[in-house]
Amino acid sequence: MKRIIVVGNGMVGYKFCEKMIAKAPAGSYHITVLGEEPRPAYDRVHLTSYINGTTAEALTMASLSWYKEAGIDLHLGDPVLKIDRAAKTVVTQSGLQIPYDILIMATGSAAMVPPIHGVEKKGVFVYRTIDDLDKIMAYAKGVKKAAVLGGGLLGLEAAKAMVDIGIDRTYVIEFAPKLMPRQLDDAGGAVLRSKLSALGLKVHTRKHTYQVLGKEQITGIQFVDESELSVDMLVISTGINARDELAKDAGLPTGPRGGIVVDDYMRTEDPAIYAIGECAAHNGMIYGLVAPGYDMAEVACTHIIADPLQGAKNERTFTGFDMSTKLKLIGVDVASFGDPFLTADKAQHVIYEDKVNGVYKRLNVSLDGKYLLGGVMVGEASQYNNLLQYYKNSMPLPGALDSLVFAATEGDKPQGAGISALPDGALICSCEGVTKAAICQAVKDGNESIDDIKACTKAGTGCGGCVPMLKDLAAMTLKTMGKEVRKDICEHFTYSRQQLYDLIKLEGLSSFEEVLEKHGTGDGCEVCKPVISSILASTFNEMILRKNNDTAQDSNDRFLANIQKGGSYSVVPRIAGGEITPDKLLVIATVAKKYNLYTKITGGQRIDMFGAHLSDLPLIWKELIDAGFESGHAYGKSLRTVKSCVGSTWCRFGLHDSVSFAIQIENRYKGLRTPHKIKSAVSGCIRECAEAQSKDFGIIATEKGWNLYVCGNGGSKPQHALLLAQDLDSETCIRYIDRFLMYYIKTADPLTRTATWLNKLEGGIDYLKKVVIEDCLGKCHEWETEMQQVLSHYECEWKAAIEDPSIRKRFAHFVNAPDQKDPTMEFVEMRTQKRVAEWQ
Amino acid sequence: MNHTQQGVDRENWFLACQAEDVPHNGGVCVKRGDEQIALFYFARTNQWYASQNLCPHRHQMALSRGMTGSVGPDQQPKVACPFHKKTFSLNSGKCLSGEDYQIKVYPVKVEDGNVYIGYQPLSNTEPVETQQFAAIS
Numbered sequence: 006m007k008r009i010i011v012v013g014n015g016m017v018g019y020k021f022c023e024k025m026i027a028k029a030p031a032g033s034y035h036i037t038v039l040g041e042e043p044r045p046a047y048d049r050v051h052l053t054s055y056i057n058g059t060t061a062e063a064l065t066m067a068s069l070s071w072y073k074e075a076g077i078d079l080h081l082g083d084p085v086l087k088i089d090r091a092a093k094t095v096v097t098q099s100g101l102q103i104p105y106d107i108l109i110m111a112t113g114s115a116a117m118v119p120p121i122h123g124v125e126k127k128g129v130f131v132y133r134t135i136d137d138l139d140k141i142m143a144y145a146k147g148v149k150k151a152a153v154l155g156g157g158l159l160g161l162e163a164a165k166a167m168v169d170i171g172i173d174r175t176y177v178i179e180f181a182p183k184l185m186p187r188q189l190d191d192a193g194g195a196v197l198r199s200k201l202s203a204l205g206l207k208v209h210t211r212k213h214t215y216q217v218l219g220k221e222q223i224t225g226i227q228f229v230d231e232s233e234l235s236v237d238m239l240v241i242s243t244g245i246n247a248r249d250e251l252a253k254d255a256g257l258p259t260g261p262r263g264g265i266v267v268d269d270y271m272r273t274e275d276p277a278i279y280a281i282g283e284c285a286a287h288n289g290m291i292y293g294l295v296a297p298g299y300d301m302a303e304v305a306c307t308h309i310i311a312d313p314l315q316g317a318k319n320e321r322t323f324t325g326f327d328m329s330t331k332l333k334l335i336g337v338d339v340a341s342f343g344d345p346f347l348t349a350d351k352a353q354h355v356i357y358e359d360k361v362n363g364v365y366k367r368l369n370v371s372l373d374g375k376y377l378l379g380g381v382m383v384g385e386a387s388q389y390n391n392l393l394q395y396y397k398n399s400m401p402l403p404g405a406l407d408s409l410v411f412a413a414t415e416g417d418k419p420q421g422a423g424i425s426a427l428p429d430g431a432l433i434c435s436c437e438g439v440t441k442a443a444i445c446q447a448v449k450d451g452n453e454s455i456d457d458i459k460a461c462t463k464a465g466t467g468c469g470g471c472v473p474m475l476k477d478l479a480a481m482t483l484k485t486m487g488k489e490v491r492k493d494i495c496e497h498f499t500y501s502r503q504q505l506y507d508l509i510k511l512e513g514l515s516s517f518e519e520v521l522e523k524h525g526t527g528d529g530c531e532v533c534k535p536v537i538s539s540i541l542a543s544t545f546n547e548m549i550l551r552k553n554n555d556t557a558q559d560s561n562d563r564f565l566a567n568i569q570k571g572g573s574y575s576v577v578p579r580i581a582g583g584e585i586t587p588d589k590l591l592v593i594a595t596v597a598k599k600y601n602l603y604t605k606i607t608g609g610q611r612i613d614m615f616g617a618h619l620s621d622l623p624l625i626w627k628e629l630i631d632a633g634f635e636s637g638h639a640y641g642k643s644l645r646t647v648k649s650c651v652g653s654t655w656c657r658f659g660l661h662d663s664v665s666f667a668i669q670i671e672n673r674y675k676g677l678r679t680p681h682k683i684k685s686a687v688s689g690c691i692r693e694c695a696e697a698q699s700k701d702f703g704i705i706a707t708e709k710g711w712n713l714y715v716c717g718n719g720g721s722k723p724q725h726a727l728l729l730a731q732d733l734d735s736e737t738c739i740r741y742i743d744r745f746l747m748y749y750i751k752t753a754d755p756l757t758r759t760a761t762w763l764n765k766l767e768g769g770i771d772y773l774k775k776v777v778i779e780d781c782l783g784k785c786h787e788w789e790t791e792m793q794q795v796l797s798h799y800e801c802e803w804k805a806a807i808e809d810p811s812i813r814k815r816f817a818h819f820v821n822a823p824d825q826k827d828p829t830m831e832f833v834e835m836r837t838q839k840r841v842a843e844w845q
Numbered sequence: 846m847n848h849t850q851q852g853v854d855r856e857n858w859f860l861a862c863q864a865e866d867v868p869h870n871g872g873v874c875v876k877r878g879d880e881q882i883a884l885f886y887f888a889r890t891n892q893w894y895a896s897q898n899l900c901p902h903r904h905q906m907a908l909s910r911g912m913t914g915s916v917g918p919d920q921q922p923k924v925a926c927p928f929h930k931k932t933f934s935l936n937s938g939k940c941l942s943g944e945d946y947q948i949k950v951y952p953v954k955v956e957d958g959n960v961y962i963g964y965q966p967l968s969n970t971e972p973v974e975t976q977q978f979a980a981i982s
């Protein structure tokens with residue numbers, strides 16, 4: 006058995022172990038790993054997430070038990086001090102002397118600290134290890150002003166981290182005239198600078214730091230131009246130095262800019278010693294990224310296993326690496342690839358600059374206009390993956406370049422349309438070196454979810470930048486196999502919402518527990534419970550709190566009210582069409598006063614009463630129901646309101662009686678549960694005062710009848726509703742709505758509004774018209790009957806709840822003190838009403 | 846029957862409620878002095894869990910009103926806060942939504958239809974990482 010020693014348990018050293026264990030015949034090698042840091046290899050690329058709360062454990066590449074199971078001897082916190090090449094042994098700090106047949110140097114690099122006076126003072130740090138971050142975070146507690154030395158990739162990441170830690174003012178000090186001098190051209194650097202200022206970072210370029218001020222502890226920094234900046238902390242991030250000191254001491258050649266010199270097989274001058282990762286210098290180049298390091302691990306590993314003495318020939322060599330980069334975590338998209346600096350004699354430029362929104366893009370295209378040679382993106386880089394593929398695979402560019410420069414907007418062709426054009430050999434995951442062909446093959450072999458693909462190919466497990474492409478590739482491959490993309494609702498059910506809907510209906514399952522028992526695993530969760538409860542309600546419309554279904558409801562449905570900040574609830578009675586009598590207004594006023602509720606008119610033309618204690622809900626509703634009110638279902642994924650304008654009864658422009666029609670429709674569909682909430686409106690003429698075209702279904706009066714619009718949305722992504730049918734009489738209009746809603750209920754993904762559902766529906770509105778109007782699926786009659794059935798089961802949920810003592814008893818804050826209210830609830834006064842005290 | 850005869854010592858256990866007061870697969874809130882404790886019953890596995898009622902995310906007294914469920918191959922029990930759906934393990938009290946929150950969890954026992962919650966939170970302090978590693982090297 007050959008003895009391998011790996012010096013350094015960083016990302017690349019670990020990757021080497023992983024690859025050896027996977028590739029080498031069992032029992033042929035024994036691996037010992039000697040690491041300087043106190044913990045096993047962790048994901049240094051995502052080091053900054055440690056500051057935002059990711060634990061050291063979560064960053065760990067593999068647990069200690071992995072090394073144990075793999076038979077690897079792991080010694081941590083014990084750096085190697087000396088290599089004796091003649092005796093083929095290494096000596097560690099703790100005095101271990103271990104022999105090797107093959108030695109792997111994976112010592113990475115250290116943060117470079119420029120020759121500045123006073124860097125040894127307290128409050129000066131580097132940014133490389135978890136220990137560094139622990140120290141920074143501990144020191145930062147009282148710090149108000151910090152500076153980061155270095156405006157490159159890592160410096161900016163560190164600077165953003167300082168902002169995230171909560172330091173009031175962070176400066177970035179850069180020696181060069183612009184930020185990210187190695188990746189960005191002047192214009193890109195300028196846009197980045199203005200973006201960073203918006204994030205609260207102060208940028209100083211052309212600043213040559215001379216010394217750190219302060220006695221024992223830093224109080225500021227002084228520059229060569231004698232200007233000073235007062236800061237309480239300094240993080241140095243000016244570059245890296247390969248850790249080649251051990252190798253140098255052992256007489257191995259190092260490169261002019263440092264790094265242990267290696268050949269194409271990652272071998273040093275000594276054939277028994279390899280160097281991989283950031284400590285290696287290949288053709289004079291040091292690669293400060295993880296992807297080339299992983300590639301080196303692969304090359305060394307194959308070369309070792311395919312020992313020429315054993316007759317095998319090995320073709321795998323290291324041939325350099327693309328240094329394209331995308332900056333992560335900074336809050337500003339920045340990317341550069343290929344050669345970003347090519348001048349006009351070598352390339353044509355496509356330049357886009359939007360100073361208003363801070364976006365700058367530059368593509369360098371070959372002089373013949375056919376190929377992409379490089380580029381820079383600041384402010385918006387969603388096309389990075391796509392462009393990188395054009396560049397790396399030398400793919401001919403499409404005629405019009407705007408689709409490459411601009412992000413596809415919603416409603417356009419789905420992203421990833423270009424992915425089928427990529428050659429099989431295209432590198433999709435450059436961290437792990439996984440090609441398009443390998444990913445597609447994994448999908449064909451049955452790894453259909455992203456998690457499975459990651460586990461099988463390792464693609465997407467490095468920087469994660471290629472995950473969107475993995476999704477597109479999986480979808481594309483499954484489609485070519487004639488398969489649907491898996492849409493399992495969660496880990497407990499291997500079904501999509503649509504499949505579950507069909508099963509529940511077919512088998513007549515009526516409670517969550519039944520469905521879980523027959524088709525699921527475990528106890529369910531906060532994802533599948535509401536989905537299945539909603540399907541049950543859409544199908545049978547049985548009072549949702551019966552049959553022990555109460556705890557399977559989304560939290561708001563469980564208490565038939567919306568929980569508000571502080572833990573109180575809101576009460577919203579139905580006011581169909583927004584029409585209400587003065588007497589009923591009086592009732593609301595009386596109840597609100599009695600229970601001390603804040604009142605507000607909602608956007609859906611009704612009145613919301615806030616601040617109710619859980620135990621008051623049944624009392625409040627009792628009074629409302631006695632006065633003729635019903636539940637407004639404001640808490641449910643169900644029909645909310647049908648808004649109306651005043652219509653022809655009062656309005657001089659009105660064509661039809663929009664209020665009466667709105668009331669009719671609201672009363673028809675009230676209580677109907679749907680994949681997401683639905684809203685509607687009826688306008689009496691084309692002036693559209695009810696804003697029907699922003700609703701899930703909206704109706705506008707015409708000279709001849711009603712126009713029916715569908716799939717509109719207000720909210721965060723407004724979308725105009727589209728015309729489904731014109732000049733309908735009231736009866737036909739309702740019939741079309743029945744069909745439309747049934748089709749939506751049956752086919753939508755969980756929590757998908759009608760607008761998004763339509764956007765994903767193949768064939769779009771034209772197909773929807775065929776389904777609803779021409780009945781191309783031959784289902785319309787069935788759906789209308791089903792709708793009739795579901796609607797006929799309507800009952801006011803609140804009436805049912807207060808009449809059933811076993812349900813009513815759940816409306817208590819304390820199970821063992823049902824009369825007491827939550828004492829922690831706090832209200833303050835605002836404009837003579839109450840409001841909740843702020844989040845803590 | 847008097848539960849002290851059953852061996853429940855009043856020093857360490859608090860009588861919370863009757864088992865039938867707690868919904869299947871859901872929670873209730875128990876008042877213990879000034880403390881609020883969320884008590885959950887998982888009917889399928891016939892298991893009881895208790896935790897603090899306060900969600901550490903935005904300090905809401907809400908966990909008892911959250912949806913319960915399980916996660917992972919070992920079906921670890923959890924609860925999701927109704928406010929922003931942060932989930933917490935009912936075994937360890939760890940936040941499962943990728944944040945560092947930790948809630949207190951308490952032992953529960955049921956005797957004669959009475960549910961008792963232990964005064965002493967379950968300890969969930971694991972050995973510190975670096976100590977583990979030092980032991981190896």
Ligand SMILES: Cc1cc2nc3c(=O)[nH]c(=O)nc-3n(C[C@H](O)[C@H](O)[C@H](O)COP(=O)(O)OP(=O)(O)OC[C@H]3O[C@@H](n4cnc5c(N)ncnc54)[C@H](O)[C@@H]3O)c2cc1C
Nearest residue numbers: 013015016017040041049084085112113282283293294295
């Ligand atoms: C904040 C930050 C962000 C980054 N972001 C990215 C990114 O977005 N994309 C990207 O590709 N790369 C990024 N990198 C770079 C990436 O982390 C490195 O390329 C990668 O970690 C190199 O792996 P390595 O194993 O060669 O070196 P390292 O991970 O540095 O591991 C070397 C290990 O060897 C140990 N060691 C050194 N000398 C000895 C000795 N004598 N005996 C025993 N052990 C020794 C060291 O303590 C260290 O643990 C980032 C780095 C940092 C610090």
Ligand code: FES
Nearest residue numbers: 900902903926929
């Ligand atoms: S308050 Fe509990 S998740 Fe936010």
